[in-house]
Amino acid sequence: MSSQHNSLQSWNTFGLDAHAANLDVATSAESLLQSWQQSLLHNQPVLLLGEGSNILFLEDFSGRVIINRIKGIQIEEDQHHWQLHIGAGENWHNLVQVLLEKGIPGLENLAMIPGCVGSAPIQNIGAYGVELKDVCAYVDVLDLNTGEVERLTAAACQFGYRDSIFKHQYQLGYAIVAVGLVLNKQWRPVMTYGDLRALDPQTVTPQQIFDAVCAMRSSKLPDPAIAGNAGSFFKNPVVTAEAAEAIRTAYPTLPAYPQADGRVKLAAGWLIEQCELKGVSVGGAAVHQQQALVLINKEKATGSDIVALAHEVRQRVGTKFNVWLEPEVRFIGAQGEKDAVGVIA
Ligand code: NAP
Numbered sequence: 001m002s003s004q005h006n007s008l009q010s011w012n013t014f015g016l017d018a019h020a021a022n023l024d025v026a027t028s029a030e031s032l033l034q035s036w037q038q039s040l041l042h043n044q045p046v047l048l049l050g051e052g053s054n055i056l057f058l059e060d061f062s063g064r065v066i067i068n069r070i071k072g073i074q075i076e077e078d079q080h081h082w083q084l085h086i087g088a089g090e091n092w093h094n095l096v097q098v099l100l101e102k103g104i105p106g107l108e109n110l111a112m113i114p115g116c117v118g119s120a121p122i123q124n125i126g127a128y129g130v131e132l133k134d135v136c137a138y139v140d141v142l143d144l145n146t147g148e149v150e151r152l153t154a155a156a157c158q159f160g161y162r163d164s165i166f167k168h169q170y171q172l173g174y175a176i177v178a179v180g181l182v183l184n185k186q187w188r189p190v191m192t193y194g195d196l197r198a199l200d201p202q203t204v205t206p207q208q209i210f211d212a213v214c215a216m217r218s219s220k221l222p223d224p225a226i227a228g229n230a231g232s233f234f235k236n237p238v239v240t241a242e243a244a245e246a247i248r249t250a251y252p253t254l255p256a257y258p259q260a261d262g263r264v265k266l267a268a269g270w271l272i273e274q275c276e277l278k279g280v281s282v283g284g285a286a287v288h289q290q291q292a293l294v295l296i297n298k299e300k301a302t303g304s305d306i307v308a309l310a311h312e313v314r315q316r317v318g319t320k321f322n323v324w325l326e327p328e329v330r331f332i333g334a335q336g337e338k339d340a341v342g343v344i345a
Contacts, residue, residue, distance in 0.1 A: 011067060012052035013114055014297050014306070015228030020047070022064040027089070029142050029149065029177045032066060036144045036175075039064040045336045048175050050089065050116030054123065054230050055330050058303040058343070062334040068118055070177055073098060077185075082106075083137065084181040088118020092125075096210070099183075105206030106135055106183035109190050112217045114224065114231060118176040122166040123328070124159040128193040128213055133159035137180040139166075144173050151180075162235055162328055171337075220291040228297030229288065233310065234268045234325040247321055268317075268325055269293035275316040282309040307331075310344045 008018045026032035045063030072087035096107045109130035136154045158165040244264035257265040272292035283305030288294040327340040
């Protein structure tokens with residue numbers, strides 16, 4: 001554990017210049033626990049962070065930020081599978097690359113997702129037809145009140161669309177310390193999205209999928225090093241079939257994806273684009289030109305600028321389509337997480 005300078009600017013991909021009362025980098029479960037105990041001693045709120053790629057600081061954080069940098073990539077195999085045990089503080093994209101270099105495919109559709117391995121289960125990261133839940137065997141969580149590590153099976157994690165038990169019962173008082181993945185040696189490419197559909201299923205390689213995903217992401221998504229952002233700012237809304245049909249009557253090109261439960265997923269980015277919001281800015285915050293679902297820190301934005309822009313986007317989309325967008329990004333106030341919908345409503 002090491003105490004660092006308390007600016008959070010390099011610890012959130014929005015690049016917002018917030019500060020914390022204390023900032024620790026934990027490289028083991030033991031040091032993470034020690035930091036937690038310090039916070040109890042000082043009666044402070046705690047925020048556990050990986051790379052800060054899915055959060056918005058609304059203001060300075062009055063407590064202790066603990067950065068999880070628990071490392072380690074262990075690989076075992078049997079006849080049919082690779083079993084991986086990964087430290088929560090490993091960088092996700094680096095893991096995807098390392099595995100591919102070792103000839104272990106299965107994560108290529110999830111290339112270039114910002115953040116740490118330990119953050120991946122929290123929102124069940126997903127992209128281009130693959131979700132973490134498809135490859136997750138277990139998640140190891142440290143119970144910060146008892147100091148015990150508990151192993152949750154994938155079923156116990158209650159994975160849903162950008163959701164898991166780690167946003168609910170296991171949100172407070174627990175830290176993810178490792179993630180277990182299982183990858184099938186019989187590789188099955190997933191080629192249902194975008195440019196992947198153009199690849200030849202007979203000859204396609206994991207590297208080709210990786211390259212195509214990286215190319216698609218690079219062309220649409222802003223590099224946080226250039227324009228701070230937290231990826232998709234809003235969740236894709238899931239509405240009733242009747243509601244989707246009503247919108248389609250007025251807008252026949254509406255992209256809509258039927259779900260197993262009979263409801264229909266709409267593309268939030270498309271809805272925002274139809275409101276002619278691409279490039280629109282409030283203060284230093286703007287809707288990204290290439291991908292309307294992403295809000296960016298264009299120039300020295302504050303948390304308030306981004307909130308005001310998110311409010312504007314939600315109102316414009318809600319008024320036009322009667323679909324009320326909800327943030328996927330988590331909002332952090334001085335004392336901890338806030339209800340993001342409540343903040344922008
Ligand atoms: P896109 O291809 O422009 O499509 C817009 C939305 O429609 C996607 O979000 C996707 O929903 C849905 N969609 C597209 N093709 C689909 C299909 N064949 N079957 C089912 N649903 C389909 O999306 P994009 O913004 O460029 O993103 C590409 C992928 O990367 C998506 O899976 C997206 O979720 C993921 N991504 C996530 C983040 C994040 O921060 N969470 C940021 C960038 C991209 P789904 O989201 O359900 O896949």
